[in-house]
Amino acid sequence: MTSPSAPSPSLPGTFALGGEIAVPRLGFGAMQLPGRWTRVVERDTAVAVARRAVELGARFIDTAAFYFSPRARANDILREALHPYPADVTIATKVGPLRDADGEMYAEAAPGQIRGLVEENLRQLGLDALDMVHLRVGRLGAVGGVSIGERFEALAALREEGLIRQLGLSNVSAEQLAEARAVAPVAAVQNRFGVLDQGDAALVDLCAEAGIAYLPFFALGGGHTALEGEGLRTVARRHGATEHQIALAWGLARSPSVVQIPGTASLAHLEENMAAARLVLDEDDMELLGRRGSQT
Incomplete structure (x- = not known):
């Protein structure tokens, strides 16, 4: 192991995963480090982004073996960038979906394939x-x-x-979370959730009450939800920030259990994302954006 580097003092508070692993x-x-079938990310750039994320204070890294393109795999990039x-x-990863060589998720792993x-x-x-492994269920919905x-x-x-x-767990309902918790402790849930996509709000609150981390995916839209709206623009202008x-x-303000994991393969976007830690939204901001919350 290398010596730990000090996280930025501006980062938000930590969350103790499973009550044991404290992460900012x-x-x-x-996910975006390997590029996509139609978008190439240079290997040197991907490695530099992963290293810079840690330099900027990221201490929780979300990945998966099924994050790959014809040219690269996310796990290989992380190993080159950060190992030891x-x-x-x-480092948290996911298992469940089975992808073919063309990138299509053609099936979900059976119990005997999990190992x-x-x-x-x-x-x-x-x-x-592995620090954490999520069981990923289904695709996006x-x-x-x-x-x-x-x-x-x-x-x-x-x-x-x-x-x-x-x-x-990833991409699950409250009932599936309850089923899993009857088997073993669940430290985190990773579902789709964001300021313009708040359908999972009840599960966010349930996780907070149970001491379970909630990791939103597509918090920035992910190409599936346009990140725009007058409320976002107004609050962004108030803070001199981007949407x-x-x-x-x-x-981060919506729930103390939220651990944000924005992904990018751009150094400029990475710097922008990590700078969001310096923002503190007040109650007026939260009401304008659709839900009140508290910074912790």
Whole structure:
């Protein structure tokens, strides 16, 4: 392990994942580092972005073996950029979707395939144990109504073996969360949620009450929701910030359980995202944006 680098003093408070792993509430998502089938990201740029994220104070990094393009894999980039990983950096990955060589998610892993997917992440990242593994359910839309118990049991068994430290869920309903919690402790939920996409609000509150981290994906739209609106523009002007920065600050203010994980393959966008930690939204801002919250 390398020596931990000091996070920026401007970063928001920390959240203790599973009551054990304290991370600043503004992290980094690695999904965009490999580029896409139609968008090339130079390897040197991707490596530089991952390193800069840690320099700027990101201590929670979200990745997955199924984050890949024809040219690169997110896990390989993280390993090149950060291995041996700083002692205070937490890396979380996901298992569940099966992707073919063309990038299509063609199926979900059966319980018997979970071990192989976890071991794939271990090999790619160069680790003996993973800080956190989420069971990812379905694709983009929340699934609901589908039992996840057997798959989560398979993941929990690997935690008992010491291959995983904390367990999480992604793209799940409140009922699926309850089903998983009956099997083993859940440290985090990663679902779609943002200032313009607040449909998961009840689950955000449930997580806060239960001491479970909530990690929004597509908090900045993700190309699926246009990040625009008069409220966002007004609050951005008040703070001399961008709409993206306000969207990140809104999530941090919305719930003390939120850990933001914005992703980018651009150094300029990374700097912009991490600077959102300096923003403190007041009650007027939160009401204008659609929901009151409190900074903690």
